[in-house]
Amino acid sequence: MDQQDDKPSGQGRKPITARELAQLIGVSQSAVSRAFTPGASVSPKMRERILTFARELDYQPNAIASMLSKRRTNIVGIVVSDMENPFYPALIERLSRELQKIGLQSLMFNVTKGSNIEDQLMALRQYNVDAVVIVSATILSAATLDWATENRTAVLVNRTIPDSKLTSVCCHNSEGASAIADHFYELGHKRVAYVAGLAHTSTNMERQGAFITRIAELGLTLAANLDGTEYSYESGYNSALAIAAKGSVDAIFFANDILAAGGLDALRDEAGLRVPEDIAVAGFDDIAMASWPHYSLTTFRQPINQIVAATVKIIRTGSAQPGRPAKTHLISGELKVRKSTIGTALT
Amino acid sequence: MDQQDDKPSGQGRKPITARELAQLIGVSQSAVSRAFTPGASVSPKMRERILTFARELDYQPNAIASMLSKRRTNIVGIVVSDMENPFYPALIERLSRELQKIGLQSLMFNVTKGSNIEDQLMALRQYNVDAVVIVSATILSAATLDWATENRTAVLVNRTIPDSKLTSVCCHNSEGASAIADHFYELGHKRVAYVAGLAHTSTNMERQGAFITRIAELGLTLAANLDGTEYSYESGYNSALAIAAKGSVDAIFFANDILAAGGLDALRDEAGLRVPEDIAVAGFDDIAMASWPHYSLTTFRQPINQIVAATVKIIRTGSAQPGRPAKTHLISGELKVRKSTIGTALT
């Protein structure tokens, strides 16, 4: 129950303000403000003079005050939940880096299924972030999301929500799943299996749906279709063992690379099968691990750079604002064929 | 009643302010502020009334304005660079989660060696964050750090900097490295090797130094001591191959788990050695992957929870403020013995 009782005891020297700087130089405070505003109407020599003094006196504009008057924070809120999957840290790092390049900072909001999500997202509203990016696979209801992102630019990344009016950027999941199906077909596999991730996530449903559809079109047999409760190594591991126990499956498509990694290890180390000779394995995402020699995992690559670029563009141009119609931006991925489906190196 | 009248770009309805709410209720604006301030002097029924109206009218205090007047942001800046290593995302997620629990948000600063680091950290100063946590392995000079964190509480996590006056929280690296050495000794290994990470980082130097020292004390031979340029799977992979090529090494200590994972795969898959029968392998960190059945890596576990707890405590209590003397908080770790050094499962 102890809260903000501590005084800012040793918070150090208070930084100089624009007003003080102005007085020291003998100009108006407005001038100082303009000197720091690109494209403002100041004479070059005035600006020069002010900037010189500023440097000398170690003045820097207070961003908080600026936010208040501009009613613009230059902060993007990033709602995150599933940091276990290396795909997300990689995505978030790139995203925050690209945002930084255009002067935007990233405020991270970790949502955990444990506690009340609305409470956790309360701050998201109060901080008046300019935009919100949701990269969380965790189930946030359309209602919660609309509430949290009310009146601001918001982008869903790597997921869609049917009833929400939010713009989203997604890898073309169904295209990817179909490509995997085609790949299995071309390799001559007859009996294939799907191993799900977190069942009701949009990524899982799209991949599963497209894969099963395509399998049927190609006349292949869906020998197993395992429901999953999470995108984890363990889950992939156990699912693979279950499939191996049943036997007579030629190829498995795991909903993502982490699952596939677990599956691959289980098949080789515990089931004693050879991959891909006895059974082929494919994943989805193309995380760093997928290209490690040990795994050399065939997977459908999500182009993080393009996903990030699209997201940043949406934020920059202010599409995805409350008024605008929601759009789903589908980013095309790319099948990366590696040894887990083909015995010899290709790349 | 409501239409999007004022702003052109459709930024949405402006939220209601404390002043407006106060007028609607017929109380003073100060009262509204107090109602939202824990422990302020308001009568319970006044507070109740205001909070009820607030809920109804969807009022929430504007955090930016609050920051400006309180001169306190409730934001912690987290300086990050090395997200490739899963240890860091895990650490950062825990950290931001714990901070959230005490009402602090996390602003992420990604520093990349490419561009000018001072430019990248400029925002860190302007945003007036309450505290700064540096979890970046990237080389920030003491001068840069002092500049960036001037006048605010700052904590280095998982690294130390000799000439800086910053408080730091670190796993007991030398203890861990010694423990690995002892472990190798107890297993009867005679000729051991060290594979470095990023050479001049404090983590690497401490681990390397302690390992080599202990090895000497135990009378073991340092058969190889490979300099590294990065903490990566590839680097570990190649280093392991180099060691395998030289031959006659009983055990390898890799500076962290990612290196060890690469090394393990290289030894098994490419050098055709059995681990641990032909050669034992140990890492450092205990990332999730280390406990995967395939790797089952003996490693020295960094207790993320304790590291985070210590960091949060430092921030909460305001030790690590400019005035206070810098302290280095050493967190004890724990040796996790797994199959990469012992043929049978222990845990």
Added chain:
DNA sequence: TTGAAAGCGATACCAT
């Protein structure tokens, strides 16, 4: 306890 008013440190709209 409550209300009025003075900041907090910038921006932006006026005049000049």
Added chain:
DNA sequence: ATGGTATCGCTTTCAA
């Protein structure tokens, strides 16, 4: 181009 000045929305004295 420059200087005044009214915001921005909240916190915090200071009186009542």
